[in-house]
Amino acid sequence: MTRPLLELAIEAKHFNRHRVIDQLDFRLERGQIASLVGPSGCGKSTLLRIVAGLDTAYQGEVRIKGQPPRLHSREVGFIFQEPRLLPWLTVAENVGFDGGKAGARDPRVLELLAEVGLSDFAQAYPKQLSGGMAQRAAIARGLFTQPALLLLDEPFSAVDAFTRMRLQDLLLSVAARHQTTLLLVTHDVNEAAYLSDRVIVMASRPGRISGEVEVALPRARDRRDPALARYEAEILTLLDDGETSFRDPVPLTANEIPLEFSRLAFAV
Ligand SMILES: Nc1ncnc2c1ncn2[C@@H]1O[C@H](COP(=O)(O)OP(=O)(O)OP(=O)(O)O)[C@@H](O)[C@H]1O
Ligand SMILES: [Mg+2]
Secondary structure, eight states: OOSSSSEEEEEEETTTTEEEEEEEEEEEOOOEEEEHHHHTTSSHHHHHHHHTOOOOOEEEEETTBBBBOTTOTTTEEEOOOOOOOTTTSSSSHHHHHGGGGGGGHHHHOOOOHHHTTTTGGTTGGGGOOOOHHHHHHHHHHTTTOOOEEEEESSSTTSSSSSHHHHHHHHHHHHHHHOOOOOEEEOSHHHHHHHHOOOOEEETTTBBBEEEEEEOOSSSSEEEEEEEHHHOOOOOHHHHHHHHHSSOOOOOOOGGGGOOOHHHHHHOO
């Protein structure tokens, strides 16, 4: 029996003395598409950062193909909420960035740009792209190293509804073609149900899994399928249940408020 692509068993993650994740376990099989949904601050981005090897200060065990997460691993790609393209590089150079100096000339760059509909913009600079085009370039960049696992943190939240639907379908088609496993954070239950094989629902304080919904619908899916709406309702119910079951209803004390927020308070 082959091991799951991702095995995650986080006992705890603290920021300052505050426990933000508590006993969070799940596994992802190769080729699965899973969404993480949950209230703001429940630890979704923190979880993705741990899987990407960007955060190593936690108790527990995470394995990708049996190995601990490594920073800049070619096995794992990361797509953020905003495209994060380097403005002084062309679109092709951004997409091939992980390939070093020769990256932009790698034939895979043009192939990927064709897949995301940006063939004509290889030599353009990011400022010449619309928001949706820039996010398509970010998807191409995320796939450049042919990662087995692609992490996406609210990847489409900054684009309009129509572009969002097109990007969702683009993501599904390129993930299927590259057999990429997806772990996606979203606040949109409709997006979660439409895209995912599994929707993992988190509750906050501390961040933990409150339930999971398996979306057992064949692909390609129809956005108007009433069955999708029933899955959305199931996800919403789990979210509501999580909200009313705080394990730790004690508010943060002043010295536990994350640094960036306290700085913000001084800035206003
Ligand atoms: N660098 C940090 N230092 C201190 N606390 C942090 C840091 N990053 C996150 N936190 C805290 O950890 C908790 C989880 O944050 P995280 O960003 O993972 O939440 P999230 O679920 O992604 O929220 P959102 O949906 O708003 O993006 C929050 O309480 C947050 O304040
Ligand atoms: Mg987040």
